Amino acid sequence: MSTSDNAAHYAQLAATYDQHWSHSDAFVTWMTAGIVDALALRPHHQIIDVGCGTGLYSRRIADAVRPEKPVLCADPSAAMLGHLRATVGLRPVLASAEQLGGARPNSTLADVPLGSFDAVLVKEAIHHVAPSVRGSTIAGLGNLLTGSGRLLIIMLPTHIHYPLFGAALLRFEELQPDPVEIAEHVRRAGLSTSIEYHEFALTIPKDRYLAMVRGRYMSLLSTFDENAIEAGVREIDARHPEPMLSFPDRFAFVLGTRRTRAS
Ligand SMILES: C[S@@+](CC[C@H](N)C(=O)[O-])C[C@H]1O[C@@H](n2cnc3c(N)ncnc32)[C@H](O)[C@@H]1O
Numbered sequence: 001m002s003t004s005d006n007a008a009h010y011a012q013l014a015a016t017y018d019q020h021w022s023h024s025d026a027f028v029t030w031m032t033a034g035i036v037d038a039l040a041l042r043p044h045h046q047i048i049d050v051g052c053g054t055g056l057y058s059r060r061i062a063d064a065v066r067p068e069k070p071v072l073c074a075d076p077s078a079a080m081l082g083h084l085r086a087t088v089g090l091r092p093v094l095a096s097a098e099q100l101g102g103a104r105p106n107s108t109l110a111d112v113p114l115g116s117f118d119a120v121l122v123k124e125a126i127h128h129v130a131p132s133v134r135g136s137t138i139a140g141l142g143n144l145l146t147g148s149g150r151l152l153i154i155m156l157p158t159h160i161h162y163p164l165f166g167a168a169l170l171r172f173e174e175l176q177p178d179p180v181e182i183a184e185h186v187r188r189a190g191l192s193t194s195i196e197y198h199e200f201a202l203t204i205p206k207d208r209y210l211a212m213v214r215g216r217y218m219s220l221l222s223t224f225d226e227n228a229i230e231a232g233v234r235e236i237d238a239r240h241p242e243p244m245l246s247f248p249d250r251f252a253f254v255l256g257t258r259r260t261r262a263s
Contacts, residue, residue: 009222014079032060041065045118048072051125054083062089101140117144123154135185142189151256165232179252191256199250
């Protein structure tokens with residue numbers, strides 16, 4: 001999707017984004033614990049959540065870690081950022097990963113100095129960075145880290161087991177970057193790198209899931225027109241006569257740790 005298609009997608013999705021996940025507080029709690037653990041977050045850490053969206057996870061991280069300094073919440077979508085609300089402990093930054101990583105110019109990043117973050121989180125946003133600038137963007141995000149800081153990129157693998165319609169699953173596989181390639185960019189940025197996969201067993205009422213598909217809860221679904229979405233909903237409905245849909249939600253956690261530089 002182009003940058004303007006993305007912006008339009010998230011402007012439309014912003015109002016309902018959190019509702020899509022409100023059915024599974026257990027999932028959000030599980031994911032938050034995984035983030036806190038992988039980034040080894042502590043109250044004195046300076047944290048930035050890049051592609052934070054509505055701040056769903058930034059807010060939960062702040063609740064779990066009680067950071068002394070505000071969590072910076074960066075996103076290029078003003079509509080998504082608008083849902084941060086006036087949450088104490090979260091500070092919005094209207095910027096893309098490319099701008100923060102220096103691959104695109106931006107004049108409002110005085111708040112985001114190089115070498116000052118203990119933790120940089122990019123959750124389900126790296127696929128929005130064009131392949132041509134992914135390497136430089138990731139290197140730039142690495143430059144935001146302190147001498148012992150961590151960069152965590154959370155993303156879906158290239159193959160997912162969601163109960164989506166066939167054409168959507170195929171398109172997902174065409175578009176989704178491979179976590180191994182992302183890990184290679186992190187390694188080239190000079191960080192010690194690892195990939196772990198974490199899986200959560202989701203169960204969602206079918207009606208609710210079909211409403212999420214109609215609401216284009218994944219950006220990939222915005223590439224289908226109304227007729228294709230309705231045909232897709234009928235396909236899912238026919239393939240799954242059961243009232244509850246159960247499927248694994250699997251994520252790659254690509255972790256980069258800055259090796260302490262000799263002084
Ligand atoms: C799937 S949402 C994930 C939001 C949040 N991280 C979460 O997990 O709930 C993707 C977010 O990435 C943002 N985004 C789109 N293009 C981006 C870019 N180039 N850099 C950073 N974020 C981007 C969108 O505006 C959207 O808020």
